[in-house]
Amino acid sequence: AQTVTQSQPEMSVQEAETVTLSCTYDTSESDYYLFWYKQPPSRQMILVIRQEAYKQQNATENRFSVNFQKAAKSFSLKISDSQLGDAAMYFCAYRSAGSEKLVFGKGTKLTVNP
Amino acid sequence: EADIYQTPRYLVIGTGKKITLECSQTMGHDKMYWYQQDPGMELHLIHYSYGVNSTEKGDLSSESTVSRIRTEHFPLTLESARPSHTSQYLCASSERLGSYEQYFGPGTRLTVT
Numbered sequence: 157a158q159t160v161t162q163s164q165p166e167m168s169v170q171e172a173e174t175v176t177l178s179c180t181y182d183t184s185e186s187d188y189y190l191f192w193y194k195q196p197p198s199r200q201m202i203l204v205i206r207q208e209a210y211k212q213q214n215a216t217e218n219r220f221s222v223n224f225q226k227a228a229k230s231f232s233l234k235i236s237d238s239q240l241g242d243a244a245m246y247f248c249a250y251r252s253a254g255s256e257k258l259v260f261g262k263g264t265k266l267t268v269n270p
Numbered sequence: 271e272a273d274i275y276q277t278p279r280y281l282v283i284g285t286g287k288k289i290t291l292e293c294s295q296t297m298g299h300d301k302m303y304w305y306q307q308d309p310g311m312e313l314h315l316i317h318y319s320y321g322v323n324s325t326e327k328g329d330l331s332s333e334s335t336v337s338r339i340r341t342e343h344f345p346l347t348l349e350s351a352r353p354s355h356t357s358q359y360l361c362a363s364s365e366r367l368g369s370y371e372q373y374f375g376p377g378t379r380l381t382v383t
Contacts, residue, residue, distance in 0.1 A: 160312075191371075200274075201360065201374040247312065256301070256320075257329060258372060260312040 158183045160250050162261035169238045170269050176223075177233045177264050179248030187253035190224065190231045195263075196244040204246070207231065235266075243268045273297050276361050276375040283351055284383055291346045291378045293361030302344040303362040303372065306330060313360060319344055351382040 159182045169175035181190070192204040207215045207224050215222050219239075223232045235242055248261040274295040283289055295302065300321045305313040305328075315328030319338040333355070334348050344363075348355055361375040 193374075198376075200376045203371050203373075206371065256303075256318050256326075257315050258303075258313070260314075262312045263310070 158185070158250055158252065158259045160248050160259050160261035162248050162264050164264045165262070166265045166267070168267040168269060169235070171238055171240060173238055174234060174236045175238055175266065177235075177246055177248075177266070179231045179233070179261055181229050181231065181248070181250045181259075183229070183250065183252070185252045185254075189251045189253065190222075191249040191251070191258070192220070192222070192231075192233045193247045193249060193260075194242075194244045195247065196241075201247070205233065238268050240268050240270060242266060274361060274363055274373050274375040276359075276378050278378060279376060280379050280381075282381045282383060285350075285352055287351050289348050289351055289380070291359055291361075291380070293344045293346070293375055294342050295344075295363045295373070295375075296342060297363060297365075297373065298341065299363035299365050299373070300341065301364045302338065303364075304328075304334075304336060304344070304346050305360040305362065306332065307358045307360055307377075309358075317346065351380075353382045356380060356382050 161180045188209045190207045194204045195201040205217045219236045221234045245263045247263045250259045277292045302319045304317040307313045314330035316332040317336040358377050358379045360377045362372040364372045
């Protein structure tokens with residue numbers, strides 16, 4: 157069974173600084189998708205960034221980028237120029253190409269200090 | 271934010287009561303999902319649907335049931351609530367084709383006393 161591990165229950169960063177959230181996963185599949193979701197307090201969970209396993213190029217969305225290391229099964233999220241609005245729970249998730257199921261990690265709580 | 275809605279947002283109910291959690295989306299998405307999330311924990315898929323008249327159980331065993339009579343509506347029902355059902359329930363939807371992105375509702379926080 158696929159598993160997703162987020163080893164950092166909590167992280168903090170100063171406003172305008174850069175922070176990296178870690179995620180590793182375990183799978184025997186070759187075709188899959190990886191996601192980072194953001195869940196602000198009392199607000200809806202939203203997709204931050206997505207990576208297709210067949211793409212070698214790391215995904216980037218504005219201040220958010222990933223470091224996808226397929227051989228190491230690692231998928232970290234880098235947030236540059238952190239803003240107060242970035243404070244939230246961040247969940248790493250995995251989905252096999254042939255499955256409906258999103259497998260989530262336990263999440264990392266990010267605090268942004270002014 | 272995505273056009274997916276859940277009601278009620280918060281519910282406190284006594285043991286043994288029947289409850290229905292509502293979920294609606296206005297995006298015309300075929301696929302819909304229900305997740306259970308305990309505080310500080312990951313989400314677990316409990317039900318999903320490919321479209322009208324389609325329902326499937328997820329990985330996490332759940333005593334709840336779902337129905338999909340209309341594309342936009344995917345309610346979840348607990349016939350007899352118990353304290354062990356206390357949790358947050360998140361509804362999500364996605365397009366049949368495309369990028370597999372799931373759009374989440376705001377969630378229903380259920381407390382069973």
